[in-house]
Amino acid sequence: MIKIGDAAVSEEKVVETTAMTSPEKKEESKSEKKSTSTKKAKSKPQSRGTARVKLIRDKEDEETSLFKENIYIVFVECETPGNVGFLARTMANFGLKNLVLINPPTLTNDAYYQATHGKYIVENAKIYKTLDEFYQSQRIDFKVASTGTVGGSYNLSRIPIKPEELGKSLNVSNKIAILFGREGDGLSNKEIGDCDICVSIPTDPTYPIMNISHAAAIIFYELFKNKHEFGVEGLNESTALEKDYLLKDMKELINSLDIPDHKKKNGLKTFNNIISRAFITSREAHTFKGILRRLKNKLGEQ
Numbered sequence: 001m002i003k004i005g006d007a008a009v010s011e012e013k014v015v016e017t018t019a020m021t022s023p024e025k026k027e028e029s030k031s032e033k034k035s036t037s038t039k040k041a042k043s044k045p046q047s048r049g050t051a052r053v054k055l056i057r058d059k060e061d062e063e064t065s066l067f068k069e070n071i072y073i074v075f076v077e078c079e080t081p082g083n084v085g086f087l088a089r090t091m092a093n094f095g096l097k098n099l100v101l102i103n104p105p106t107l108t109n110d111a112y113y114q115a116t117h118g119k120y121i122v123e124n125a126k127i128y129k130t131l132d133e134f135y136q137s138q139r140i141d142f143k144v145a146s147t148g149t150v151g152g153s154y155n156l157s158r159i160p161i162k163p164e165e166l167g168k169s170l171n172v173s174n175k176i177a178i179l180f181g182r183e184g185d186g187l188s189n190k191e192i193g194d195c196d197i198c199v200s201i202p203t204d205p206t207y208p209i210m211n212i213s214h215a216a217a218i219i220f221y222e223l224f225k226n227k228h229e230f231g232v233e234g235l236n237e238s239t240a241l242e243k244d245y246l247l248k249d250m251k252e253l254i255n256s257l258d259i260p261d262h263k264k265k266n267g268l269k270t271f272n273n274i275i276s277r278a279f280i281t282s283r284e285a286h287t288f289k290g291i292l293r294r295l296k297n298k299l300g301e302q
Contacts, residue, residue, distance in 0.1 A: 066172045074100040074179045076187060081107050083183060084122060085114025086213035092118030094220040099125040100134055131191060141174035141240040145187055145195035148209040159273060160200035167222030169279045171237035180212050196276035238285035246285050247272055249292040256299055
């Protein structure tokens, strides 16, 4: 351990030694010092580079952890245990671990066999009777419905985005549920309507419905490849509670208008779709909420 005074003693010894040596030794000594100095100079950028790599790795580790912890894969009323295993295996391929089963059949050995190296995911799967029970238990902030049957402008709940868009925009800082429906019928209109957004994979119209594990693989891939782009500094996505308050204010505003009830319902649903697809931040939600309140106050004065 270097203490006060050690450096001075060291310098004196160097001076004494230098004074007693020949000119040739002096040149060798200078050369050695220069070489040592050069090595030290070269080592500094390497140290900075190492620190930078460590910082990047720490950030990646944090993002990977959020990716694994905050995404819940929900299989609604699956019909065959084997498909639970296939889904778990696909999840393991992309680092996902939270499997949720809603009112599933008895999990036979087939579920564990088909899971292969994802067997631990089946073993740790959370089971609930209903989706509402799951939403309340885990306090989900953002819900994504998957469907092979998309809608148009008159079926507002089924206006989809592509998996690529979902992967680029999803913020894993919040708790996210991705729903997969029954093998035969998929998700119901109500289940899709309760979600914030709908994702669908473009397929040939003559056979649009995919096997669940194949569809899941495409969606998981798009999420996984963008996991390092999720965390945007200073941009925290709004929570489910913030969006609920925003929708409540919009509902009050729409209800104050003199328009038919069905138009009010469609208007609110359209607003909900826009807010969900936009992935608005917490700051944007608060700003928008303030504007809606001013509009309500303005209408109240008239």
